[in-house]
Amino acid sequence: MGIPSVPMVTKAFRELATLNAAKRGMPHERIAFTPHPVWGKTPDELRAYVEGPDPVSGKPLMKEVVDYLTVPLSDDEKKSGEVAVSTGPATYGPDTPKNLQQYYLDNGMTDYLPIIIPTEEAVEEMLTGTSHKPDEPLGKMAAGAYPPWTYTVRHAAINAVMAGCRPEYFPIVLAIASSGIASLFSSTNSFAFSMVINGPIRDKLNMNYGIGSLGPFAQPNATIGRAWTIMSKNLGNGGIPGDTYLGSLGNNLNYNNVVIVEDEASSPWAPFHVQRGFKPEENVVSIFRGLGVVPGQVARGSSVNTSPEFDKQLSDLFSTFTGFFGALVIADPLVAKRLKEQGYETKEQLIQWFYKNTVQTVKDYKSRNYAYLFDYPRALQGVEPYASWYKMPDDAVIPHFPRAESFNIVVSGGQTNAYPQAANMSYGVSVSIDKWT
């Protein structure tokens, strides 16, 4: 812009603001810090913030702001040019496996669980899982609003080794990496991510879509999901607390994400990848992102004592979800079959019912965090349906989700009971796994 500027940032984001400014080319940016937080404070409390000291520098805050706008620039602040960034040596060691294990952990390259040390030999073996050349560019990834990092097939192989993957799993890992989506995201929200896997590869790899399908009961489910998180750290520079990760509580699902393998044979409906335009014989991984997973048992009307109405149960479950993300139903085959008995011949019919019958008042809508942060600014820009919703009276009833496409349904589980789960997650993209074999 060419105009002197000063960002005012709360103290909690000191590292984030400073490092992000540096990554974007202003390592000496003059940043003024206020106490944290500012939300929920009274005018008198905020006045005290403004009239008090910058909690980082200790100087009077507003005098500092005035100085930042008027004190002439130093030579460093005027610098231009390009600075190379290094991630360190190409190899570590030779050292004992124990020491190397600690080295990877201490340098933030793991999920803080033991890894398989990625020796050259192990990486070469992993690369036998694909016909693609090791140096082939694979993608770029950023764990937030940062300049993305780039990586090759070989980089992904190194991370797949660390996560404990077998070479035959590697095409799925490559498909995920090629999406460029990091499963660790720089936000205070503690986001969670998920993947849905479809196609014959499910059985070829002995992936689990039966009892405990979302749990730690199968090597491919466990390690492929884990590889995504480790890649998000090492390929996307994600997961550095205070820098590229800010989730206040974090999310336990980030350890290996939510790996959902659809039970295509037991499902009464078309598989998810077929809904997305792929052929049944194609192998596909589909990526979702959002907040988390909740069990259907907490919904009103969730007793299966008589004739369960899972459509109403799930709709009740969605009532706490934010419409900013979608609703991903993970239906045990028993639930899916019952829903078909209720008359839903296709997933699309059920989705239309969800969209029409999951509703809220405008008052409730406006009280939601994401409505204020994301929908209200869009409403001010005239983006629909938000612009119309914000003009309606508080007691008007509107859809809970902005569009029918917010809903997605997959079928998985061991049929030990008719329990669905649902994730407040949006569909992102589907990627061919076959392309990476």
Add this chain to the structure above:
Amino acid sequence: MKINRRKLLSLIGMSPAILAGASSSADAETQAQKKSKAAASKQASSSEYKVVGVNPRGVPPPITLIPMAERLPTLDGKTVYLVDTGFHGSDALLAQVAGWYSRNMPSVTTVFRRKAGPYAEDDPKLWAEIKENGNAVIMAVGH
């Protein structure tokens, strides 16, 4: 293929001593002592085994340095834009900043604007307005 359990355990940083079985004899203490010595010996052997690990990190982009905008000689008589990014409380904080200027530097004109769109979206229209009408910017990112 024969599994080299010792090597596998070492690769994940675990002591191969775990391969030693539990004692069930009456002279458990003596057996335990013997096993402890054996384990220590194996540990020493393990510690001599060394491998080379590969750097798993991708390639960061180079940083292109951006010279900062020249500062103003003074704020007297200048127009300072107060830009709210849309995070909770930013507007209320900037209202207090405006109040501070009116009390302490009354010759400064402050103009409040909420940046269009969600917080992460660019707002070139506002930047153009500021360049046309403003002399400085304070942007509050809240939380």
